[in-house]
Amino acid sequence: VTSLFIPLLTCDRRRTEKEILVQSIIEEVQGVIVFRPVERTVDQSNASTFLAPLAGYTSENHKIVIDLSETSFLSSAGLGAIVMLIRDVRSAGGQVYLCAPTPTVKALFKLVRIDNITRIFETRTAAVNDMSGTS
Amino acid sequence: MMPDDTANWMEHLAVVNSASAFAGNGVYAICDKQGLWILHGAETLAVYMGSNQAGRTLPEWLGIDDLDAYKHLFERALPGADCIEEALATGRSKTRFRWLSVRVLPLDRLNDSVCSCCLIYIADVTSRVDAIEQVARSQAREIDASARLQAAVLLSDPEIKSGSFDLASATMPSRFVDGDFLDVFQLTEGKIDLILGDVMGKGMEAATLGTLIKFKLFRSLAGLLHNSSALPSVAQICALLEQAVSSHLATQRNIVTMAYGRMHERAQAFEFTDCGHTPIIHVRGTACRMLKGSDMPLGFADKQEFRSFLVPVRPGDVFLLYSDGLSECVSASGEFFGEEKIMYISKGAATEGARVLVNQLVRLGFEFSASGFSDDVSLLCLKSLPRELVVLERATPPMAKTCRHCSVGQGTGAIEGSLRLAMVDVSRALASLRKRLAVVFRKIRCIDETERGLLLIACHEALSNIADHGITAANKSCLAEWRITEGLLSLEFTYQGRDYDWLERPDTTALQYGERGYGLSIIHSVMDSVLLCNGLHDEKTLVLCRRLTCWKP
Numbered sequence: 001v002t003s004l005f006i007p008l009l010t011c012d013r014r015r016t017e018k019e020i021l022v023q024s025i026i027e028e029v030q031g032v033i034v035f036r037p038v039e040r041t042v043d044q045s046n047a048s049t050f051l052a053p054l055a056g057y058t059s060e061n062h063k064i065v066i067d068l069s070e071t072s073f074l075s076s077a078g079l080g081a082i083v084m085l086i087r088d089v090r091s092a093g094g095q096v097y098l099c100a101p102t103p104t105v106k107a108l109f110k111l112v113r114i115d116n117i118t119r120i121f122e123t124r125t126a127a128v129n130d131m132s133g134t135s
Numbered sequence: 136m137m138p139d140d141t142a143n144w145m146e147h148l149a150v151v152n153s154a155s156a157f158a159g160n161g162v163y164a165i166c167d168k169q170g171l172w173i174l175h176g177a178e179t180l181a182v183y184m185g186s187n188q189a190g191r192t193l194p195e196w197l198g199i200d201d202l203d204a205y206k207h208l209f210e211r212a213l214p215g216a217d218c219i220e221e222a223l224a225t226g227r228s229k230t231r232f233r234w235l236s237v238r239v240l241p242l243d244r245l246n247d248s249v250c251s252c253c254l255i256y257i258a259d260v261t262s263r264v265d266a267i268e269q270v271a272r273s274q275a276r277e278i279d280a281s282a283r284l285q286a287a288v289l290l291s292d293p294e295i296k297s298g299s300f301d302l303a304s305a306t307m308p309s310r311f312v313d314g315d316f317l318d319v320f321q322l323t324e325g326k327i328d329l330i331l332g333d334v335m336g337k338g339m340e341a342a343t344l345g346t347l348i349k350f351k352l353f354r355s356l357a358g359l360l361h362n363s364s365a366l367p368s369v370a371q372i373c374a375l376l377e378q379a380v381s382s383h384l385a386t387q388r389n390i391v392t393m394a395y396g397r398m399h400e401r402a403q404a405f406e407f408t409d410c411g412h413t414p415i416i417h418v419r420g421t422a423c424r425m426l427k428g429s430d431m432p433l434g435f436a437d438k439q440e441f442r443s444f445l446v447p448v449r450p451g452d453v454f455l456l457y458s459d460g461l462s463e464c465v466s467a468s469g470e471f472f473g474e475e476k477i478m479y480i481s482k483g484a485a486t487e488g489a490r491v492l493v494n495q496l497v498r499l500g501f502e503f504s505a506s507g508f509s510d511d512v513s514l515l516c517l518k519s520l521p522r523e524l525v526v527l528e529r530a531t532p533p534m535a536k537t538c539r540h541c542s543v544g545q546g547t548g549a550i551e552g553s554l555r556l557a558m559v560d561v562s563r564a565l566a567s568l569r570k571r572l573a574v575v576f577r578k579i580r581c582i583d584e585t586e587r588g589l590l591l592i593a594c595h596e597a598l599s600n601i602a603d604h605g606i607t608a609a610n611k612s613c614l615a616e617w618r619i620t621e622g623l624l625s626l627e628f629t630y631q632g633r634d635y636d637w638l639e640r641p642d643t644t645a646l647q648y649g650e651r652g653y654g655l656s657i658i659h660s661v662m663d664s665v666l667l668c669n670g671l672h673d674e675k676t677l678v679l680c681r682r683l684t685c686w687k688p
Contacts, residue, residue, distance in 0.1 A: 041566075041569075043595065044565075045562040072588070073569070073588070073591070073592070075592060075599065075654075076596055076653035076654040076657055077599075080653060102588075103584065103585040104584070104585050104587075104589060104592070105588075107585050108589065108657070111656070111657060111661070
């Protein structure tokens with residue numbers, strides 16, 4: 001397992017110290033890029049930046065899993081950002097899966113039928129295994 | 136010979152200057168230089184003297200009585216024969232008046248106005264006039280009886296007595312009877328249904344159609360109630376009604392608008408569907424707003440989907456249903472009475488009670504209009520009376536301590552609160568709203584954490600939409616009010632600014648890969664009713680309502 005810990009102190013200057021300790025993480029697991037945003041609330045104020053660490057992965061056919069376990073509130077702006085990322089990665093021949101959404105975020109995904117364009121897994125391991133073909 | 140028997144009437148003419156003219160039924164005329172005699176047998180019915188009778192008009196000759204009143208009876212006598220002067224004259228016989236039809240055909244004009252020779256035809260049409268009058272009297276009696284019957288069927292007086300509501304209605308057909316209809320009825324305990332409809336057109340035809348609509352409405356209701364244990368929603372009732380009447384309306388090339396409202400006493404909510412009708416006026420304190428739904432009139436399109444909307448009701452709130460005969464009555468200068476005047480008058484009179492408000496609107500509308508109401512005017516007003524309402528928590532900033540005893544869904548109390556949001560910093564306002572509502576929503580025991588989360592997202596999206604599309608006022612503030620009653624969560628966002636397309640429920644799914652457009656879709660999915668109301672002075676209120684599981688329809 002190769003882990004790439006990338007501190008993202010500039011993502012949100014209003015984070016509390018506790019949050020800064022649990023920074024957004026990009027890891028590479030079994031050839032899959034796993035990204036876990038740490039923003040508990042994603043709304044119009046940070047929708048354009050919370051996926052910024054993945055900007056470098058949209059131009060090639062990367063396999064990406066977004067771990068949403070930390071995100072308890074996702075507004076339509078955040079939803080739009082996720083959908084745009086999925087579109088861009090897919091156009092480049094890659095794939096994006098979502099995993100570990102909180103119950104509310106999961107219900108929101110169901111409302112907008114995001115499962116029509118990507119897959120949602122209960123756990124990060126299940127998502128990575130499925131994407132890497134080891135399941 | 137009947138006067139309109141044009142093929143034969145020439146045979147009964149006589150040349151006036153040949154001394155005599157024979158008229159049917161024993162009546163004849165003699166005309167010479169001295170004058171004109173109308174006789175029946177040896178009896179002279181009328182004598183008209185003059186030195187230059189030929190230069191007079193026939194009415195001048197004959198001294199006609201009630202010419203205008205009876206002229207319509209002979210309108211079809213000789214269509215297009217403008218050279219023929221026709222008139223009715225009355226002649227008194229020994230026993231009774233006789234009606235004579237006199238026609239004059241100038242034969243030789245000396246100039247444009249003087250005739251030296253003419254043909255006169257006189258017929259005794261007494262029996263025919265009598266018959267026509269009898270028919271007219273009979274028709275008038277029938278119209279009168281029909282009008283009373285129609286009024287009884289179409290315009291039922293509110294008979295429901297309730298300690299919670301004050302009801303009043305008024306109606307004025309522009310003719311004997313017209314197509315407006317209204318009613319108030321109670322299908323189940325704690326709910327009052329109100330309807331006010333308007334059939335396009337006037338007179339008996341409109342009234343008959345109005346009666347049919349009302350009959351079909353109650354028949355549809357009976358069917359729905361028979362087939363379901365739950366009370367149907369107003370939208371369901373309107374949809375079934377439209378199915379029942381659409382063929383009639385298509386045949387008659389007519390449409391019907393109808394406002395259907397239902398007061399839910401326990402949930403303290405007003406539910407409505409407007410079927411293309413004029414907006415319902417809602418007065419609350421010093422605020423007044425229009426409740427306008429999204430539906431087309433009945434008969435306008437095939438198989439419409441009707442939508443019902445909910446607004447929370449507070450003690451003292453007034454709801455006014457009215458027909459466009461009031462808003463569209465015109466002054467001498469051509470100005471419409473208009474919705475704004477109705478709103479101002481309603482706002483001013485709402486504290487006085489339903490009857491005062493209705494009477495004032497009728498009086499001021501009538502005074503405003505140049506020649507009385509030219510269209511039917513109907514009004515139906517319901518006022519929620521102040522009562523012993525147990526407000527379990529009144530949370531105004533700073534938020535009051537949570538009441539440990541509140542139990543929404545079991546008692547009759549309400550949880551309510553408000554928050555004034557400065558929209559200069561939208562992110563901060565959104566965060567404040569989320570923080571406050573998260574605490575409030577925890578008190579709704581009949582929904583789980585996930586649903587609470589979705590409600591929070593919907594409210595966030597509503598305020599975000601207002602910030603993006605609605606607010607224009609310099610102070611950029613928005614008042615958020617919430618209220619939880621038995622079975623209903625309502626949120627109202629009041630601001631000054633623009634209207635926007637709040638009704639649009641884009642079929643936004645992730646399949647379209649859109650970056651935006653999910654907000655409205657989320658709001659409409661999570662909430663049972665989303666309504667943007669226009670008030671006075673650009674005031675807008677976005678009303679979101681969600682039925683709770685303890686809701687009993």
